[in-house]
Amino acid sequence: MSAKTLHFNAFIWPNGYHESAWRVVNDDVRNVLSLSYYTDIARTAERGLFDSIFLADNIAIAEYRATYLPQTQFDPISVLSALAAVTDHIGLIGTGSTTYNKPWELARRFATLDHLSGGRAGWNIVTTVTPLAAANFGEPVHPDHADRYARAHEFVEVVTRVWDSWDDDAIIGDRERGVWADRSKLHAPRFHGEHYDVEGVQPFPRSPQGHPVLVLAGQSGAGIELAARYAEMSFSGPPSLEAAVSFRADLHARAAASGRDPEQLLVLPALMVTLGGTEAEAHARARQLEELTSPEFRWQNALYTAGLDPDAYDPDVPLPAHLWAEQSPSTRADQLFAAARAQPDAPLREVAQRVSGGAGQTHFIGTPEQLADHVIAWQDAGAVDGFTIMGSTLPYELTAFVDHVVPILQRRERFRTEYTGSTLRNHLELQRPSA
């Protein structure tokens, strides 16, 4: 392969990532609650030689969402464990919150997935934006942004120590002497920090990848700092090519400053795609989705994704200015507040039209040929190592990507023609950390 191979991660979302997806696909609406929905998508992504599939996690659901969107937020690890049994190669990345888990327990769950899948697990590290989570976990308050990231540093440190608590060669299996493992090769974390105290070893040996692959999508200064320190894959990236090039360069410079090899941090920003056999067909499909969007959903979602409770605000008056006098709860809140400050007299409903939806991803609309050109241009400019592909509808966009975009990229020698290894680290060309 002349240029470096691209990497692709398939974002799985019920019926597709566009808010109107569920209204245009033909499936039975309840199908998104069945294992077969996930199985079909995972197998399609694997047929297309994707590096990984990805499941998000939202541990508190504002009730307004049930009106407008399919609600399918299962526990990602449970779903990925089921998918491990029906796939052979594809990486399995799931989200886990550092604010609402205990590090020892989370380390165990991801290492279990890594064992059961033969080394295909990845952990998307999130600090959880929505304050609604606190009440679900019996916490009196949702920690603020800075506090969440301070904890996250310690949390990830503890998790990696738990994963490293067995040397790779600890199992002996000496039946004659009756020694299953060499106890001298166990190293208890015995971690005592500001936020966490964790004593004991993982309750099984080190997993195939040593560490499941560490992923982050932080966009704030603190989020980027955490990614530079630990992440091996970033899902973030700004929408313009120029900004994306400097984002990746900055991330790499910061990774190098913390003593890491920048090559070991891949940037696969989220890209929502709508494909068509012709440009006109792609635009017609995207238009149909846009025409079905709901302004009611838009303002509530703008608040929710910014970490605010939609039930607490009136859409027909401006957002209260005291919000931006306090510390911002998230990057998405900054965007919303900036839009509100630009139009201080406009009601929330109107301001919300100006902030992007979902994970802040770009929406690509076009033909497979155009998408292949786009992906290659971004790789050549040094903006990305690949993309996290969000089909605006599923499985249509993923199937179209696999059947039509992948062959173009293969012909242009930018994408693998077969899996050459069996672990997620192999696919991503990431080193396996030593214990």
Ligand SMILES: Cc1cc2nc3c(=O)[nH]c(=O)nc-3n(C[C@H](O)[C@H](O)[C@H](O)COP(=O)(O)O)c2cc1C
């Ligand atoms: C592709 C992508 C996937 C994400 N997945 C999740 C998720 O599953 N759960 C979650 O709570 N946040 C998720 N986030 C939000 C990020 O973790 C992060 O909080 C957000 O990008 C804001 O950055 P900040 O935390 O640095 O302010 C995701 C973001 C992106 C771009």
